Amino acid sequence: MEHALEIEQLFVSYLGNQVVKDITFSVKKGSLVGIIGPNGAGKSTLMKAALNLISKDKGDIKIFGEPLKKWKKNIAYVPQRSDIDWDFPITVIDVVLLGTYPKLGLFRRPSKNDREWAQECLKTVGMENFSGRQIGELSGGQQQRVFLARALAQKAELFFLDEPFVGIDVASEETIINILRDLKKEGKTILVVHHDLSKAESYFDHLLLLNQYMIHYGASEEVLQPEVITKAYANQFSFLQPKGVNVTS
Incomplete structure (x- = not known):
């Protein structure tokens, strides 16, 4: 089966400290993958490095077997809510229309069809009645749905979401x-940085367990075994259940 993402020997530093070390894994096309690990494990750093949003020390990243730049227009990214300026004066529909820009080309503006498609994406996420609102007026959940609509508007093949369920x-x-x-x-293919271990098995078919190094990558039920999960979380929680951890990290 074709791999949507391949990462080999990835190392990334932040403020002079190496926070992602020797990560190698591949994601098959059509997978829904959760990236889990304790605070400071490098989950968001890994995602941003895979997208070339931050520089890496070394490592090879391929999208559908090719360099990232060949697939950039077909990759959608939803950042953490804390990374977004919610005071920026932009309406909901204009946020979603931004998803159409990567495939418009230089100097082209969204067409009537693009606007209809953006409205359809808002309908998909249940936000069609908020198109004229300023993005900062919405609740956290509404804002996250709008940014997912923007990702849908891009008609991407590969989706990256960084902590979409927080707050x-x-x-x-x-x-x-x-x-x-x-x-x-x-x-x-979807990759999601996720923090709530109690929902990880029901949400994702595969999990990448990370704590700077890759601890394990595989089927969710396999990764969430106590003997595996404790390698990443150590003493950060005090009890385990057979199918995972009933706490939020």
């Missing part, structure tokens, strides 16, 4: 995970 309501979380499952059924 949002239950309804928004259910909406988002159901959309991600639908994308997987369509053959899309």
